[in-house]
Amino acid sequence: MITPVPRLADTSTAVRRAFDLARRTPVRGPNPRVGCVLLAPPATAGESGRRVLAEGFHRGAGTPHAEVDALVAARQRGADVRGATAVVSLEPCNHTGRTGPCALALAEAGVAEVVYSVPDPTPRAAGGAAYLAARGVRVTGGVLRDEGEELLGAWWSAARAGRPYVTLKLAATLDGRVAAADGTSRWITGPEARAHAHEVRARVDAVAVGTGTVLADDPALTARTPDGLVPDQPLRVVVGRREVPATARLRGAGGELVVLGTHDVAEVLAALHAREVRHLLVEGGPVLATAFLAAGAVDELHAYVAPVLLGSGRSALGDLGVGTIADAARFTTSQVRRLGDDVLVVARTAGRPRTEEE
The missing domain is CATH 3.40.140.10 (Cytidine Deaminase, domain 2)
Incomplete structure (x- = not known):
């Protein structure tokens, strides 16, 4: 034929x-x-x-x-x-x-x-x-x-911007908490939401957290499937001036560890741009998330919301300097998705393209 x-x-x-x-x-x-x-x-x-x-x-x-x-x-x-x-x-x-x-x-x-x-x-x-x-x-x-x-x-x-595209991940309870009063936070969201977060990690060039999160949660910042680590791992970025402990999971198997000893968001973005990072996922904690939002550096939000109420504990964000509702940071919702009992809201700043998530 x-x-x-x-x-x-x-x-x-x-x-x-x-x-x-x-x-x-x-x-x-x-x-x-x-x-x-x-x-x-x-x-x-x-x-x-x-x-x-x-x-x-x-x-x-x-x-x-x-x-x-x-x-x-x-x-x-x-x-x-x-x-x-x-x-x-x-x-x-x-x-x-x-x-x-x-x-x-x-x-x-x-x-x-x-x-x-x-x-x-x-x-x-x-x-x-x-x-x-x-x-x-x-x-x-x-x-x-x-x-x-x-x-x-x-x-x-x-x-176009000369800096990485920034996706900010937030995982919180219905009342906006990321940890209970005693500091515990695992797990607020369910397995489906966590699996999805790993899929996102596998698609970005770098994942960033602050030193506070490193010391409190000891994250590995790897992209995993049920079968183990994905072959091509994102850079693992730690922002802040405190030392990463020698025994930290970040020093184990996974992507290259990059420690940026600064609190300046512009310096972070410039350093990662120089490393040819095009898509950065900021995973927290609240101090780093607040810094990126306050700097106007967040292009996209991934908000995982769990049907959980704590009433007290640590908030997802710190003070953004918003004194009136007219000054609130506003995004445009582009997707709402159910993940088990949790809900993922994807929102973008005006004019930003959709990413592979959508």
């Missing part, structure tokens, strides 16, 4: 196919999720759609970018890409990092047209569209841009 050659009806269909390919890219890491489709020159009269020559996507830091991956796939199939159209979910890069510039690769391969969804927001990599146009390649950008930005999620926000 002869397998029919795939065809795509129009440009929007091809862009959405590039989005599907991009979703195969790892969520974590410094690079964006990008997909590429190479289309044959326009069909002759009587033929419908554009023939797909090859497809590609980025498989992680240090591997070929989506455009080069697609060009390699075309070469392996013996497909001629001269005069082809490259449809990409993100503007082809124009810099040399771990790999070479994709704009140059496309131009030298003889591609006649490039269609992309989202302009590259990073000063270092942007400029691919202008380079291609200067080489005589027809370039169209901004196709289905809103969908493309949503796909890029935390990476897109981090690239």
